[in-house]
Amino acid sequence: MSFVKKVAATLGAAALLATSATAATTNLRIQTHFSPETLSGQMAAEFVEDIHAMSGGDIAIEMFYSSSVVKSAETFDAAATGILDCDMTGGAYQTGKNPAFQFTGDLNGGYANPYQQMAWLLHGGGYDALNSLYNQHNMEFIGWWIPGPESLSSTRPIRGVEDFKNWKFRSPPGIITMIFEELGASPIVMDFNEIFTALETGIIDGADAANLTNNIGLGLYDIAKHTNYPGFHSMPADHLACRKDVWDAMPDAHKAILKVGMQALALKNTTINEVKNAQNSVTLAEQGLNMYEWSPEELAKYRTAVQEAWVKFATTPESKELLESHLAFLRGIGAMK
Numbered sequence: 001m002s003f004v005k006k007v008a009a010t011l012g013a014a015a016l017l018a019t020s021a022t023a024a025t026t027n028l029r030i031q032t033h034f035s036p037e038t039l040s041g042q043m044a045a046e047f048v049e050d051i052h053a054m055s056g057g058d059i060a061i062e063m064f065y066s067s068s069v070v071k072s073a074e075t076f077d078a079a080a081t082g083i084l085d086c087d088m089t090g091g092a093y094q095t096g097k098n099p100a101f102q103f104t105g106d107l108n109g110g111y112a113n114p115y116q117q118m119a120w121l122l123h124g125g126g127y128d129a130l131n132s133l134y135n136q137h138n139m140e141f142i143g144w145w146i147p148g149p150e151s152l153s154s155t156r157p158i159r160g161v162e163d164f165k166n167w168k169f170r171s172p173p174g175i176i177t178m179i180f181e182e183l184g185a186s187p188i189v190m191d192f193n194e195i196f197t198a199l200e201t202g203i204i205d206g207a208d209a210a211n212l213t214n215n216i217g218l219g220l221y222d223i224a225k226h227t228n229y230p231g232f233h234s235m236p237a238d239h240l241a242c243r244k245d246v247w248d249a250m251p252d253a254h255k256a257i258l259k260v261g262m263q264a265l266a267l268k269n270t271t272i273n274e275v276k277n278a279q280n281s282v283t284l285a286e287q288g289l290n291m292y293e294w295s296p297e298e299l300a301k302y303r304t305a306v307q308e309a310w311v312k313f314a315t316t317p318e319s320k321e322l323l324e325s326h327l328a329f330l331r332g333i334g335a336m337k
Helices: 003-022 039-054 072-080 099-104 114-123 126-137 175-182 192-200 212-217 244-249 252-286 296-313 317-332
Strands: 026-032 059-064 086-088 139-145 151-154 168-171 186-189 206-210 226-228 238-243 290-292
Touching: 026 039, 026 072, 026 238, 039 059, 039 212, 039 252, 059 252, 072 086, 072 139, 072 238, 099 126, 099 317, 114 126, 114 139, 114 252, 114 317, 126 139, 126 317, 139 244, 139 252, 151 212, 168 175, 168 192, 175 186, 175 296, 192 206, 206 212, 212 252, 238 244, 238 252, 252 290
Parallel strands: 026 059, 026 086, 168 186, 168 206, 226 290
Antiparallel strands: 086 238, 139 238, 151 206, 151 226
């Protein structure tokens, strides 16, 4: 074989190898608890489209909405054990494994807005702090998206703490049940897709579900004619977390695309929810929904209960470390003493 032919053969083999390397594909089965009709569901669909476009089709995502494969709280385990590949619900569903999971998604009144909370993740050591916990459970934390402060929905007035007495409401698992029990309410943990029927049949008086906009998407204000706005009690961060071996097997380029894609989703999600919530607050008020803005005195009662609950809930080394990481960051930016 001549020198020219050898060079051509070598270059051809190198090109074939390069093509094979760039043609690596990642196929992910992901479940979210949001329905496709909600704003968050629509944002999840846009995330899938963005990832497909940025990867040139090399990352293919099959998204399961409305917890259609397993219940919301079971999504994490379904991903960790191979039924799914990734979980796009929230860390607080896993507090039964370790109370530290409460502090992977919602500090309940600790952060004033989503931008502060994202700052901890991006600039306060959040990724490493979260993965020190997630990796123990065969999962990799990839990113957050935070719609903003939530609003309660209720069939009874919720003007202040006194109205929580004997108030039966749907609650996610975790620290929120402890906080509201201290305030006299009766939290009932149930799946996201059971809320509407429970309200309709009177099993519950209200729900801690989502913000104004997503509550509309869930149809809650068709039944519950009372809410609070602006929200204050909870600001959960929904996560994307994937099984560790799935994550480790991805090309570095795919890992970067997913992390950057989640950061883009976080910004778009927070800003569109801020706009939609403000617009919907006007529309809902015009439609006759009773909307309550809590006084500083009532908010202080709630926040006192919250800070007491943080300490009571942090019973493991991991939960104490995560809580302290959040608090150190908040103190460092002057948001907490």
